Structure formats: structure tokens, C-alpha cells
Amino acid sequence: MKIIWTFTLMMIPGVVSSMSVTGYSGGGVNITCEYDKKYKENTKYFCKGDWLSCIDRIRTDIKDKWFDDGRFSLYDDTRSAVFTVTIRNLTEEDSGTYHCGVDIPTGIDSSTEVKLKISTGQQTRxxxxxxxxxxxxxxxxxxxxxxxxxxxxxxxxxxxxxxxxxxxxxxxxxxxxxxxxxxxxxxxxxxxxxxxxxxxxxxxxxxxxxxxxxxxxxxxxxxxxTDDCCVKSISLSASAGGSVNINCKYPQSHSGDVKFVCWRSGADLCAKETPVNESRRWRDEGKIQLYDDREQQLLTGSISHVTEENSEYWCGVQTDQGHKIFITRVLVSVTDTVGPAAGWPVWMGITVACVTFIIIIIIIIVLYKIQKKRINCRSAIDEYENYPRTDPRTDPRTDPRTDPRTDPRTDPRTDPRTDPRTDPRTDPRTDPRTDPSEDTYTSLDLNTRSSDLYDTLTTVHPRPAVHQ
CATH class of the missing domain: 2.60.40.10 (Immunoglobulins)
Known part of the structure; x- marks a missing residue:
């Protein structure tokens, strides 16, 4: 196939070689064409179309200097016997056949055929x-x-x-x-x-x-x-294996872009990246947690398990074309002390703090109640000890007359219903067991008793009939 193509070129007058060139829309190409040194003073040109009907895109006789004609430029390097053609802002319509030509007035022009293909590519402006x-x-x-x-x-x-x-x-x-x-x-x-x-x-x-x-x-x-909104560098400190919180501002023009935090490793500025592309929603990826507040233009987050090897980070934004713009550098100073909460995520630290606070409040309340009870007891003791003392002879608490054991008002033994002193059935005046006249009467000798005394006694206290 190559032999046939070479033979075809030889059959076209003036065409001595051919090349295939690929370009990308929005970009450009540089095409280098050689010529015989004897034609270094001749006019050079670049045309589009078949050789016999080629239309010039650029033509110049200027040597060793760039010549521009719209999107086309030509530089004739006479010392190297080559000229370079540059095409900018390529489009798909630029695809086709071109020729690098040397104008030879006395003969057939020398030419190199160029097959240009334009592919759709990335346009960076x-x-x-x-x-x-x-x-x-x-x-x-x-x-x-x-x-x-x-x-x-x-x-x-x-x-x-x-x-x-x-x-x-x-x-x-x-x-x-x-x-x-x-x-x-x-x-x-x-x-x-x-x-x-x-x-x-x-x-x-x-x-x-x-x-x-x-x-x-x-x-x-x-x-x-230079944007005053953003801090260029932030310095933080954390214990080895611990965590740090970060806050990075970004320009308002990047509110809709993806935000990220990168960890730097040697020459690779972004060895590991954690992106967040939604507003006001946490993104948790391994050791990095991120939250993007687009209304405040603020990227916040936390970095856990910090080590000396992972001590430099960058906050930035990524454009639609994939370009990464690093805005704020975050340097973490790592200490050797490992705290009890090393490696804990933010939510766990907040939970532990809240539980600890509640426990402290409960302990304070319990201690307050115990102390209040002790104070009340002490006040009662002091009041008892300071109560004024009274004469036992007049103190109703020690007056034997008010002793429940001797007070007939409280002595159950002096119940009026049973107390012989108040029982009418045991009235000394009627009870023969306690009637003094009975004793007197029985002690008298019948043979010697006086009639006067007898009459008196029997009158005051009649003697009950004696039954034989």
C-alpha cells in the first residue's frame, strides 16, 4: 500500500512527499515543511485543496520572521531550509488536504502534501x-x-x-x-x-x-x-493520631464548583483528594470529613488520624474543565502526646463532651441535696443543745406531781370506775371493810360499853344486823 501511495505522489507534478497531521478543535497545529536550499529566496505558501486547484491560505516572501494572515502564520527559516506554518483556533471545517509550496517561477512548484484531521478536543481559554x-x-x-x-x-x-x-x-x-x-x-x-x-x-x-x-x-x-476573602495559609496543631478542624474561605465566583481537600505527599501536591460537590451536606471519606456552605463561601471539615507524614493539606476548588485551584495551605504541627480522644471523629467528641457534662450536673445536684440534709440535721442538734434549762422542781417534764406513773389523772390504776377512792360501792362511809365504826364497835366489850357511846355510834353509823 505504501509503494502504491508513493507512486501516486510521484505521478502528481511537484508533490515530493506527504504527511498526516492531527489537531484538536480550539487548539492549533505547527506543520514543518522542508525545501531545497537553492529555493531559500523563493516565496513560500500554504494552500488548501487538490494540487491543481489549491487555494492559498497564506503566502509570503518574508524571510526569518513570522508573517501572520488571520489564523495562519508562516516562518521561513532560510538557514535550516524549512518553513513552519501555524494554524490557530482549529475547527472541524479545517479538516482536509493542504500543500506546503515553494513558488518556482521558471518551473513546477515544489510541494509537500498535508492531510489534516481535526478532532473534538478540550478547549481551554x-x-x-x-x-x-x-x-x-x-x-x-x-x-x-x-x-x-x-x-x-x-x-x-x-x-x-x-x-x-x-x-x-x-x-x-x-x-x-x-x-x-x-x-x-x-x-x-x-x-x-x-x-x-x-x-x-x-x-x-x-x-x-x-x-x-x-x-x-x-x-x-x-x-x-489577589483576593482578600481567603487566607493563604493556616497553622494548626494536634497530637499524633488525633484530629483537627479546618475552615477555608473561597471566592464567591467558585460557589458552584467542586470543593476539595488534598493531602500532599512529596512532589505530588494532591496525592489523595476528598471532594464535596453538594452544598450543606457532609461528605465523609476515610479520615477527612467535609461540609460546603455555598451561601457563606466556607468549606469546613475535620482531619483525623493525623501523623507527621500527613501534615500538609490544601483547600481548593475544581473547575468544570478539571483544573484544580489550590487556595489555602493547611499545615498541621504533630506532637508526640497521644490524648485519650486521639483519633475520635468530631461527632464522637461532641457526644462524649455532652455525656460528661450531664454526669457532672447530676453529681452536683446529688451533692447539693446531701449537703442540704446535713445542714438541716445540724440545725436541729444546735436548737436542742441551746434550749433553756428549768428547775427540776418546777419543770413539768421532771415534776413528780406530773409523773404519769403517780398522776392520778393519767394513772390507769386510778380509773374512776375502779378506784376505790372514787367507787361509790367502796365509800368508806358504807364499806364495812373501811368503816372505822366497825373497828370501834367490835373492840368494845359488851359488858363494859357505855350506853351513851353505843347510842352515839349506832346513831351515826347504824350497825348492820349480825347474822348468827
């Missing part, structure tokens, strides 16, 4: 960052490009100065404040810029060099701002 923070810019490309080099450069005065390149490395590569990681298995380039400042603002290019013949690129504007 403006990326915003904040002074003192960091940013990760993600650039997606197709997996068909496996053997390539990626350069990142900043444009200034029609030149693009490289800030970092990957050199086909599969690991993170760092150059001062710039780091890059090319994940060829996922077709993803991650560009990390740390310690942002306003001088970093400007136009950047991510250039993927596929071969010596062409490369494709994406352009974006980096806008670095």
Missing part, C-alpha cells in the same frame, strides 16, 4: 489562580500519540519561552516552580505551578511534539488575582 496559591492544569489528548515530547512555554513578543518539558518521562518533572506529569496511559498532561504571583499572568502554550514534521498545541490565558 482562561484559567484563574490566586496569589500565594497553586494550580494544576489538566490537558487531555488522544492516546494515538505515544512517542512524543511535551513543552510548556509562555508567549512574549512573538516568542514562546519554555518553562518546562516532559522529555518522555513517566515521572513528575520539576523545574523551579513548575512541575509536569505526562500520563501516557490516560492521555493526560498535568501541569503544576506553585507559589503563584501576578507576574505569572499571561498566555501559555502546551505543545505536544509528535514528530519532526508536526506538533499540536493548546493555548490558554493564566489570570492570577
Amino acid at each position: 482562561t484559567v484563574r489562580g490566586y496569589s500565594g496559591g497553586n494550580i494544576i492544569i489538566n490537558y487531555k489528548y488522544e492516546l494515538i500519540h505515544t512517542n512524543h515530547v511535551i513543552d510548556v512555554c509562555k508567549t512574549s513578543s512573538d516568542q514562546c519561552f519554555t518553562v518546562i518539558n516532559t522529555n518522555r518521562s513517566t515521572e513528575w518533572k520539576r523545574d523551579r516552580r513548575f512541575s509536569a506529569h505526562d500520563d501516557t496511559s490516560a492521555g493526560l498532561l498535568r501541569l503544576f505551578i506553585r507559589d503563584l504571583n501576578e507576574n505569572d499572568s499571561g498566555e501559555y502554550k502546551i505543545i505536544v511534539k509528535v514528530s519532526e514534521d508536526y506538533s499540536f498545541f493548546s493555548e490558554f490565558d493564566l489570570d492570577i488575582k
